[in-house]
Amino acid sequence: MNQQGILFLCATPIGNLEDITLRVLRILREVDLIAAEDTRHTRKLLAHYDIHTPMVSYREHNRRQMGRHLLNLLAAGLKVALVSDAGMPGISDPGEELVSLAIGRGIPVVPLPGPNAALTALVASGLPTSSFCFEGFLPTAAGARRRKLEELKGERRTIIFYEAPHRLLESLSDMVDIWGERQIAVARELTKKYEEIWRGTLPQAVEHFRLQSPRGEFTLVVAGAREGEVSDTRDESWLGLSLKEHVALLQARGMDKKEAIREVARQRGIPRREVYNQVVRDSGANS
Numbered sequence: 470m471n472q473q474g475i476l477f478l479c480a481t482p483i484g485n486l487e488d489i490t491l492r493v494l495r496i497l498r499e500v501d502l503i504a505a506e507d508t509r510h511t512r513k514l515l516a517h518y519d520i521h522t523p524m525v526s527y528r529e530h531n532r533r534q535m536g537r538h539l540l541n542l543l544a545a546g547l548k549v550a551l552v553s554d555a556g557m558p559g560i561s562d563p564g565e566e567l568v569s570l571a572i573g574r575g576i577p578v579v580p581l582p583g584p585n586a587a588l589t590a591l592v593a594s595g596l597p598t599s600s601f602c603f604e605g606f607l608p609t610a611a612g613a614r615r616r617k618l619e620e621l622k623g624e625r626r627t628i629i630f631y632e633a634p635h636r637l638l639e640s641l642s643d644m645v646d647i648w649g650e651r652q653i654a655v656a657r658e659l660t661k662k663y664e665e666i667w668r669g670t671l672p673q674a675v676e677h678f679r680l681q682s683p684r685g686e687f688t689l690v691v692a693g694a695r696e697g698e699v700s701d702t703r704d705e706s707w708l709g710l711s712l713k714e715h716v717a718l719l720q721a722r723g724m725d726k727k728e729a730i731r732e733v734a735r736q737r738g739i740p741r742r743e744v745y746n747q748v749v750r751d752s753g754a755n756s
């Protein structure tokens with residue numbers, strides 16, 4: 470066989486079977502083999518679209534052995550489509566390692582975009598989308614989860630998590646303890662019959678999901694830290710100082726007055742004009 474092997478990364482629906490691109494359907498028909506996270510699950514999708522391509526299982530527990538086998542087939546010139554149970558393979562799903570090994574062996578990797586729970590939840594959250602980070606699943610052990618949330622306390626970007634229904638309340642409660650009052654969008658069963666996007670503050674979310682026990686698949690989109698919160702976690706030496714003293718402190722550390730006013734406003738999360746007015750007014754009164 471002298472044709473070139475190709476690894477196609479195919480996005481599949483996260484619920485609604487209509488959310489699949491024409492190109493993904495064509496590639497799933499044309500490839501020699503589909504490597505699926507769960508062949509029983511993917512068989513339903515293939516049956517719906519009358520696709521009869523052979524499948525093998527490529528999942529977390531056989532990824533070493535099956536990964537080697539797939540690489541050999543790719544190196545021999547086969548075309549292989551990788552799919553997960555839902556959404557983009559490689560995103561909180563198997564795929565990352567196979568892609569990296571294929572690149573290492575000089576095998577072309579072709580991504581076919583499509584559904585993804587994180588981005589679908591983000592765009593409907595109402596929270597800033599210009600800058601965000603994806604954290605996947607929080608650790609399941611309470612201590613590790615709280616440490617992770619502490620680590621993210623100063624994160625300014627919108628933060629996206631996947632969460633299992635039986636851990637939702639614990640995670641939300643830890644977020645309230647560590648992050649306090651922030652906006653959150655809880656996206657449940659996206660693209661499915663019981664799709665719901667709940668929006669409110671973290672404490673309200675705890676109250677809501679205490680009363681309505683969480684069922685289905687959840688993606689959480691949480692507002693990043695506000696400016697004041699970030700500075701609190703980095704430099705608290707100004708706490709207790711007046712605005713004027715705070716500006717003076719930064720000037721003593723080498724900033725000119727304009728820079729110091731800007732930085733005071735940033736650290737306290739207040740308008741620059743407020744700092745400026747107070748500092749200028751005070752110096753006017755002294756002169």
Ligand code: SAM
Nearest residue numbers: 556557560561585586631632658659686687688
């Ligand atoms: N690869 C997938 C993707 O691109 O979105 C994610 C796979 S990850 C193993 C599965 C998690 O994604 C679920 O536990 C849930 O947190 C989230 N998820 C998947 N489908 C969802 C849906 N329809 N609505 C909300 N969240 C969903």
